[in-house]
Structures are given as structure tokens and as C-alpha cells.
Amino acid sequence: MAGKRGEGATAPANNPTSEAKTPRTERGRRTLRAILDAAAAEFGEKGFHDGSISHITQRAGVALGSFYTYFDSKEEVFRALVRDMSAQVRDHVAPHVQAAPDGIAAERVGLESFLEFVRDHKEIYRIIDESEFVDQESYRAHYENSVERIRARLETGARRGEVRADVGEIHAWAVMGMNVFLGLRYGVWGKDKTPDEVAAVANELLRKGLAPD
Amino acid sequence: MAGKRGEGATAPANNPTSEAKTPRTERGRRTLRAILDAAAAEFGEKGFHDGSISHITQRAGVALGSFYTYFDSKEEVFRALVRDMSAQVRDHVAPHVQAAPDGIAAERVGLESFLEFVRDHKEIYRIIDESEFVDQESYRAHYENSVERIRARLETGARRGEVRADVGEIHAWAVMGMNVFLGLRYGVWGKDKTPDEVAAVANELLRKGLAPD
Incomplete structure (x- = not known):
């Protein structure tokens, strides 16, 4: 095993989404934070298979389009x-x-x-x-x-x-x-x-x- | 937490299927063993959701009816x-x-x-x-x-x-x-x-x- 793998060990502390688009504005950062917190609640409660993007955006109070600004799937x-x-x-x-x-x-x-x-x-x-x-x-x-x-x-x-x-x-x-x-x-x-x-x-x-x- | 839970801690060492019907013959024990080994291979490879009873019985070389002798689902x-x-x-x-x-x-x-x-x-x-x-x-x-x-x-x-x-x-x-x-x-x-x-x-x-x- 080659030691550090992926981005986690070396990425900046507040950049959990290096694969996704990084928000450039404070508002964008808040939206991304809300999506991730909603995803934690959704997947934590229902699991991956039963969790859904539409429920994540509902929990986060953001439009579906905002989700796709940051994530493809x-x-x-x-x-x-x-x-x-x-x-x-x-x-x-x-x-x-x-x-x-x-x-x-x-x-x-x-x-x-x-x-x-x-x-x-x-x-x-x-x-x-x-x-x-x-x-x-x-x-x-x-x-x-x-x-x-x-x-x-x-x-x-x-x-x-x-x-x-x-x-x-x-x-x-x-x-x-x-x-x-x-x-x-x-x-x-x-x-x-x-x-x-x-x-x-x-x-x-x-x-x-x-x-x- | 109340310490020991379920059957595992106290069940006899070779009775992994206390919920299922226990085989009474040597042939039955071999069939059950074959089903469990096939289930390990099937679920280990495909996971629970993609694994299937019919593939388990195929791997085990037993009839579907034999499966249902021991398990309901x-x-x-x-x-x-x-x-x-x-x-x-x-x-x-x-x-x-x-x-x-x-x-x-x-x-x-x-x-x-x-x-x-x-x-x-x-x-x-x-x-x-x-x-x-x-x-x-x-x-x-x-x-x-x-x-x-x-x-x-x-x-x-x-x-x-x-x-x-x-x-x-x-x-x-x-x-x-x-x-x-x-x-x-x-x-x-x-x-x-x-x-x-x-x-x-x-x-x-x-x-x-x-x-x-």
C-alpha cells in the first residue's frame, strides 16, 4: 500500500469537494454546505440506495439546478x-x-x-x-x-x-x-x-x- | 447494553442456523453446508442486493426446493x-x-x-x-x-x-x-x-x- 491515497490527506481542510465544482462566492459556499448537510441527513437516515437527490435538495431548501451546479450524480x-x-x-x-x-x-x-x-x-x-x-x-x-x-x-x-x-x-x-x-x-x-x-x-x-x- | 445478544454467544458451535430448520441426517447437513458456502461466495462477490437464491442453489448444486427446506427467504x-x-x-x-x-x-x-x-x-x-x-x-x-x-x-x-x-x-x-x-x-x-x-x-x-x- 502506497500510504496516502485520494485527496483527503493533503487537501485543504475546507475543500471536501475537490472533484466537484468549487463555489466562488460566500453564497455558493453556503449552498454547497447545505447540500452536504442535507445529504448526510438523507443518506444517514435512508442509506444510499433509498436516498434521492430530490429529497436532498428539499432538505437543503435549494433548487434542483443548484445541486447540479456542484454534483453530476x-x-x-x-x-x-x-x-x-x-x-x-x-x-x-x-x-x-x-x-x-x-x-x-x-x-x-x-x-x-x-x-x-x-x-x-x-x-x-x-x-x-x-x-x-x-x-x-x-x-x-x-x-x-x-x-x-x-x-x-x-x-x-x-x-x-x-x-x-x-x-x-x-x-x-x-x-x-x-x-x-x-x-x-x-x-x-x-x-x-x-x-x-x-x-x-x-x-x-x-x-x-x-x-x- | 445487556452483554450477550442473539444466539451466537451461547449456541452450540456447529449450529449456525438455529432460526432455520436443523437437518437431521448427514446428507441434510451436507446440503445445508453447501448452501451456506454457496451463499458466502454469492454474497461475497455480488453483495446482498444483487445476490439471488437461484444463483446460490446453482453454486451449491442443490435444487431450489432444498433451499426452502432450510430457509424461507x-x-x-x-x-x-x-x-x-x-x-x-x-x-x-x-x-x-x-x-x-x-x-x-x-x-x-x-x-x-x-x-x-x-x-x-x-x-x-x-x-x-x-x-x-x-x-x-x-x-x-x-x-x-x-x-x-x-x-x-x-x-x-x-x-x-x-x-x-x-x-x-x-x-x-x-x-x-x-x-x-x-x-x-x-x-x-x-x-x-x-x-x-x-x-x-x-x-x-x-x-x-x-x-x-
Whole structure:
């Protein structure tokens, strides 16, 4: 696997629609935002096959023509939505992670803020998971980009002596897998533990498990 | 969440079809096995919506009437298939885990044998993942049952003093998430690392991370 794939890892934070036409005006940006939020609600509720462009434009309160200004098809808005949700997670987590005092603490606040994001955006699991069937490339890009960010953070921690020197790709996939299923269990399926409790337990596992020799 | 759900956790190991009629003869058992293997191939290749009962019976080399002896619908054979794959993973991993010298080594051979299983049954990810959309209860049962097994193993290790005494549900979800994504990355998407290499790295994380105080 060649590391970063697709646009997610390197695209500007607020350009989730690099394949679609990019709006040039503030009004255009608001319209595109409304379409993507409506698409999240529509596909999150009904799934890809039962979701429709006309319902997306109704939810967004925009004309059908506005939709086609930005997207050519239902597949295209779905792909853009996956990239958008992926970017939303990244942008929600990033400031917390950047403010953390060390490389392991960064993973703790990263997981905690991810769990909070998931509780407010439960549709994210259904949408990302369905992308495996609608657009395999977006699905892989979402996870590969997430892993690259975790790996970069862990390697930064390793250079600072906070994380074992040989930390790498396998560790990053392990950490991401933990986060995805802790998010599903404690963010989407049940709220019987707080994000702080869950992140504390998972982070102690990493702090000891990835400690420098 | 109430712990064990559905039949998977408590059903006998070779009864993946408790909802369907259970065959009483050896010939019936072979027919049912052929139908389930054909369903795995059909749904793994085409997905649930494009898969069909007639193609399943053709692949299995059985008459349509034989299908309806065991299942009433495409949904029902799909549900039985998810339980069957879940049970196959469990039965493949169990003897390795039981032979392990301690509670953490059990997780290592558990992951290694899971990675080997996945390489031989790549369709498992597509089928389990699609169950989220076809039959949410089977999807949850698969993961909740996996977590219960991991949790029971870790708690056994804790009683023996091999694992931290307060090991619990959050750790079990973390371990399962690691395993699921390591399986996706190194079992389905790429084989650039051996199951042994991947399991060794992940297990060192657990051995240190879950060590008794």
C-alpha cells in the first residue's frame, strides 16, 4: 500500500469537494454546505440506495439546478459527503490534539474529541461504512488517511522520546481500530460511559503499551 | 447494553442456523453446508442486493426446493450466513487460543489465527459489514459476541495474575477493534506483512499495556 491515497490527506481542510465544482462566492459556499448537510441527513437516515437527490435538495431548501451546479450524480454527492465527513472529523479533532502536552496525551484527547463528535454525528458510521459498497476508494481513503495522521502523531512522539522509537504502521492501524470500535460502542450504540472514561482507559493501554524502552 | 445478544454467544458451535430448520441426517447437513458456502461466495462477490437464491442453489448444486427446506427467504439465509461466519471464526481461533501458555499469548495466537482465517476467507469482511445494512441485529451480535469472548479471556488472565486485575469491557472493545482493522489491512487489503509479524507487534502493545500493576 502506497500510504496516502485520494485527496483527503493533503487537501485543504475546507475543500471536501475537490472533484466537484468549487463555489466562488460566500453564497455558493453556503449552498454547497447545505447540500452536504442535507445529504448526510438523507443518506444517514435512508442509506444510499433509498436516498434521492430530490429529497436532498428539499432538505437543503435549494433548487434542483443548484445541486447540479456542484454534483453530476447521487454517487458524486455521496463521494463528496464521505470526504466531507472524513474532513469534519479531522478538523474537529485537530485543535485538541495540537494542544496536548505529549504524544500519548494527544491520542487521549484525540479519542475523547472523536467520541464527542460521533455522539453529535451518529450518521457518520452508517455513511462511512456504506461507502465500502458504494465507493470502495473513498472507504479506503478515509481509513488510510486516518491512519496516516495517527502514525505521524506517534512518530512525532517517538522523536521527542515520549513513544517507543520503532512505532509505525501496525501500531497506527491498531490505534485506529481501537478508536473506531470504541466510537461505535460508546458513541453510537450506548452512552453508559463518558468519552472521558473511555479515553482514559484506552489511553493508559497506549501509554504503557507504546512506552519507550 | 445487556452483554450477550442473539444466539451466537451461547449456541452450540456447529449450529449456525438455529432460526432455520436443523437437518437431521448427514446428507441434510451436507446440503445445508453447501448452501451456506454457496451463499458466502454469492454474497461475497455480488453483495446482498444483487445476490439471488437461484444463483446460490446453482453454486451449491442443490435444487431450489432444498433451499426452502432450510430457509424461507434471501434475508434468512443471509442472517444464517452471518452467524455461520461468526461461528467459523470462533471455531478456527478457539483451539489456538486454548493452547496458549498465558492470557496475553492467547491474544497473540488469537490475532495470528484470525489473520490467517481472513486471508482464506476475504469475503467475511464484505458479508459482516453488509449485515449492518441488511440485518443490524446480526451485525451487533457478531461484534458483541466477539467482545464477550475477548473479555472472558482477558478476565481469565487477570485471575491468573497475567493481566491487570481491572481489565474489562473497554479493553475488550479496544482489542477487538485492533484485530478487526489489522485483519482488514493485513488480511484483506495487503499481505506485505505476515500474520506472525503483525500479531507480534500488536501483542507487545497488549503485553505492556495490560500488564498487572
